Amino acid sequence: MAYKVFIVDDSAFMRRIIKDMLTEDKDIEVVGIAKNGKECIEKLKDIKPDIITLDVEMPILNGIETLEILKQKYGEIPVLMLSSLTSEGADLTLKALDLGAVDFITKPTNIFKINSDEKKLEIIEKIKTASKINVKHKVDVKHKVDVNHKKDIISPKVHIKKVLDEKFSNLVAIGTSTGGPRALQEIIPYIPEDIDASIMVVQHMPPGFTKPLAKRLNSMSRINVKEAKDGEELMRGTCYIAPGDYHMTIKERYGNKYIIKLDQGKSVSGHRPSVDKMMESVSQIDSLTKVAAILTGMGADGADGIKKIKLNKGYTIAQDESTSIVYGMPKVAVAKNAIDKILPLGNIASEIIKRVGV
Known part of the structure; x- marks a missing residue:
């Protein structure tokens, strides 16, 4: 047919x-x-x-x-x-x-x-x-998180965000592809500004699209959301999105400092940025509690990386099939026994908050 x-x-x-x-x-x-x-x-x-x-x-x-x-x-x-x-x-x-x-x-x-x-x-x-996507099957997201965590979409000038530079105890890693921009809008804006974590995101997108995505998410969110820069230090209450065409990894430095590294090395399974590469680097950070989530997307990117996080004492989440635009990446991660909990999209923000605290 x-x-x-x-x-x-x-x-x-x-x-x-x-x-x-x-x-x-x-x-x-x-x-x-x-x-x-x-x-x-x-x-x-x-x-x-x-x-x-x-x-x-x-x-x-x-x-x-x-x-x-x-x-x-x-x-x-x-x-x-x-x-x-x-x-x-x-x-x-x-x-x-x-x-x-x-x-x-x-x-x-x-x-x-x-x-x-x-x-x-x-x-x-x-x-x-x-x-093959049944667009009518993807029903409205129902959140199990206090709606006060999400502000109305208003001018950033009206909403003054806290500048949080104190140390944090948790590192959250999120990977997604097809359907990811909408899925991220159902997670990042629900994260409270005083969360005890820094967040790293790989969304498969070409150059020129990740910066507007970060800007859009930032306008909706209580935490700070930005496109990542090479060499910058992770901060509490900030979400870093990998730039299109750049792998994003994290390195630990003396004094409990965590530095973002960007590179244009070979594509991994056809992807740059690669969820696997980001999550593998996160798995090697032993001084922080690690939480990782695989969201909607086609292919298998992230399954190997998130399994390494799980094997190194991290907690792992996959978006369920019913709320995924494409149940590819989460499905492969589940099949590899890399996931601790499978959740509908509306429950993922609350699960992250519960795991890392504020």
Whole structure:
């Protein structure tokens, strides 16, 4: 049975390239093409695709406006965004993920590289994975944590965060991929500002997207959230997100100081940043209590690393299947006997708080 794809892009060149690329795969059938959001909505009256690829920046109806209509009228169809590598494109893509797009693909800076074997493989893999997602099955998250831990999304100028530089006793490591930005929004903003921990996060994303993600999470959260920098010291009540295209690890220095190291070493299982590499480094920190969580995502990145944390006296959590956009990474970690507790997304923040204290 073929994966039925509907392509929406304002560029005739991109529409042709994507269609030709997809039809090379015997399991994919392009059932519709539209040059803007308005045309897409009209054509969907007669076409029932398994997935829609949606350009972020378009005239008449842009990707965000189109997505909002799609979620209302055709909420059962997964939507995969196609984004430019610009700061505006990154911000709009994160908004699209927040509105319910299941994942995104970046257009290369050199548009002719869109047809490269690497990009072709990425697009086909993401389309096949996203097509299988039952987007209606992922119900609203119900939290088991005091809602006072999460502030309303207001201007950061209104909410003055505490600057916490005192020592901490716990290190929290979180790894995620497809569906991760939305999942992180259901964990990080629920962490209290006086938590006795520092938090490290690897979210599979290309360069240019992790900084806007950190900024977005920071605007929602009581703790400080930032894109990590090489050589900076971990602080209590701060969450560090690995920059796109950089591995992030942690090193212990004399005097109980913990320093972030960033590098562009070889990809690990096709990923840079790698959850495995981050978690393996965390597993070697014996002077702190370690808590790790694997969230939604396709593939197996993080399973080996989180098992090392478990074997070195850490406590490990996996997001359950019912709340995962893609139950890949957590599933592999569970299969490797690397997980102490499997929880729905809404329970993970409270479990972390319970384990590390404030």
